Amino acid sequence: MNDLNGKSVAExxxxxxxxxxxxxxxxxxxxxxxxxxxxxxKEVRRNIARIQTVMSMEQKASN
Structure with missing residues (x-):
């Protein structure tokens, strides 16, 4: 999860x-x-959920 937080929305x-x-x-x-x-x-599904969570957090933070 930590490695996802440092990435841009495009990445x-x-x-x-x-x-x-x-x-x-x-x-x-x-x-x-x-x-x-x-x-x-199962691992890939969880990774997709993690990515989507980080993306939504960044979207909410920008608003």
Whole structure:
């Protein structure tokens, strides 16, 4: 969480897009029974939530 606080909104947005793409790929692999580490889905979902939380905090702080 600390590493996310120091990033700009553009960097956070880029990370969010990358994390969502990774989540899509993981879900696809899980559906086709190619995913070995299913706990990675949970980690990526939590990371997306962290990024969105930091983005909303920065948005509220700027208002």
């Amino acid at each position: 956070l947005n880029d990370e969010l897009v990358a994390a969502k793409k990774e989540l899509f790929n993981l879900r696809f692999q899980n559906a086709t029974n190619q995913l070995d580490n299913t706990s990675r889905i």
